[in-house]
Amino acid sequence: MTNELEWKWERLRQAMADMRADGCLVASNRNLYWLTGRVVGGYFYLSLCGEPHVFLKRPAALDRIACTAIRKPEQLPEALAQAGLPMPRRLLLEDEALSYADCVRLQRVFATAETVGGSQALRRLRMIKTPWEIDQMRQSARRQVEVYRLIPSCYRAGMTDLELQIEIERLMRLHGSFGTFHADGANMEIFMGSVLAGPNAEVPSPFDFALGGAGMHACSPLGANGTRLTSGMAVMVDMSGNYTAYQSDMTRVFAVGRLPEEALRAHRVSCDMAAQMERTARPGVSCAQLYRDALERAGREGLGGCFMGTRLQARFVGHGIGLDVNELPVLTPRSQDVLQEGMTFAFEPKFVIPQVGAVGIENTYLVTGSGVEKLTLLDEAIVPLE
């Protein structure tokens, strides 16, 4: 783990140098985990020319990173001095992860320093995974596949989308899912994933996920809404792959009875789009181009109106994934990114068929030196529930 962390610290130092910053202070759970190997109650500090240091507001056991106990951020300058670290002149702060009040408080603490937003730089560093991180994602993907294989055993005739989801949630937990679904962005609330069936697949949600669903409650308007599963319905399962800190993302479709030909065809188109992407994608390929290829194919198939939704259509067909389900790069028309070796991303061309539900597949991929490798290895055909 130390080599793992040292590699990350060195990359962060390079990013700091590029931004002419000589200090970086990290306080969000995800970046703390990325930089220390665990979530701690406190701050991680990296100096351009010194050892990393953790300032702990609550006790924690950290291997091979020096720690100092503090009670409040106002003690940071003194604690830095005691640790032999210079006060920064230009300090990176997590401007998109910390609250305004917390950032302003830190700006006062480091009043002699200029502060600059560091969230995007950290996001770009996290975009390229280490071999250890990739192994964690493989482990998550394997567990996720095991759970998805068991989904038909959860089904009972007459149950609702939510009742099916609850049994899947239990299987996930018994297979090691730690529950909380990590997504980047303050308002991106989702429980353990999404089960969408029938007309509910068309309902827009307030969240920027690929599809919506009405949910069960006005305070959590997303996903399953109590739809009773009846013959002719597609049931799309897109539950979290959070079996390690590094998630995989996979969607499969289950069918109650026989689906209409329109839905079966759209599902085949989604599989074809994924196969096409797998032939095209390699380092250097533009993420925007991968989106445009998918959109163009959907149009050619006469499925443009139900691609990634109907009433509200998501303007992406894939997304980076790792500690958060929505990392960089995003496969969206506005993306400036090209694929790079070590990126991991989910590709999810989906179609919503009114009254029937959502169809299509999602898999998680690793960008290799010459192409992409699928991590979520499970048959992609629609699975009958009976």
Add this chain to the structure above:
Amino acid sequence: MTNELEWKWERLRQAMADMRADGCLVASNRNLYWLTGRVVGGYFYLSLCGEPHVFLKRPAALDRIACTAIRKPEQLPEALAQAGLPMPRRLLLEDEALSYADCVRLQRVFATAETVGGSQALRRLRMIKTPWEIDQMRQSARRQVEVYRLIPSCYRAGMTDLELQIEIERLMRLHGSFGTFHADGANMEIFMGSVLAGPNAEVPSPFDFALGGAGMHACSPLGANGTRLTSGMAVMVDMSGNYTAYQSDMTRVFAVGRLPEEALRAHRVSCDMAAQMERTARPGVSCAQLYRDALERAGREGLGGCFMGTRLQARFVGHGIGLDVNELPVLTPRSQDVLQEGMTFAFEPKFVIPQVGAVGIENTYLVTGSGVEKLTLLDEAIVPLE
């Protein structure tokens, strides 16, 4: 619901007037729900002298609140003008709920306005519940009691704390828990609650909850850690009461075999502390005094060293509750608050007995005109698991 919302808007206008603000813009899920009755993708805006308005980035159905579609916050000034609302001169923003980047972006959008932090004012408004909110909490409490009654049926000899928790989670979901556990504060991550057993109850966590636990993973170091439940262990269940948007909070203790007398006595002391608080608490009573009473009693019983933890002791014995599990007031020595009619709070005097586990009770109370009313009505004795 309209009267409910109008009452909230009027109280917010009063708070704005007190802070000499003529506009308030809200974008966090919890405050959006409080002010509109649902979570939407966009902004709620209240002018001191105009009707409330919602600016939606994503479609949503809102009853009786005027809505305008926008794509990005930069369109807010024009959209305000079209809605016939004046540009604010002094604008409340959620400084503790929005990220620094989002707040700075809004400050640029409202460049002619002075902006002031509004999170604390909103928190203080939400501290006093309406009759409808209290009814929601009663509903949550009833469901939570139903689920807790079924906990012994989840137990199987030889299972771990996590396995027991997973069965409780499933029961919660089948009884209408919407899953996501809402806590105020960016780093306050918890899944559906906490089951603590045996030595794990002593382990500190990075989070500011009453007790800790090692958790299953370094990215989620809280709660159950896979402890196998064996004879002589106390199993403390503190799972979320999120059956409506307004949570209840309740802790009960279960025992495998016979607990040592020390644990049984500490549990009785906790029940006595709650009974004492129930006799003392009424509008006007100081929250700090309620904490001091509990701490003093713990000391008198020779239990000061294990009150609210051992290696790390929480410095509160209760907390407001509603949309978030950790609202105002906090029953902590530093609190300046006194109880007021319409407040709802959880009271949780707990003791950690090394090797045995945690004991004590937690209940949710409503502050009435003359005292407090317990909402979580369930026997408080330690329940045998067999």
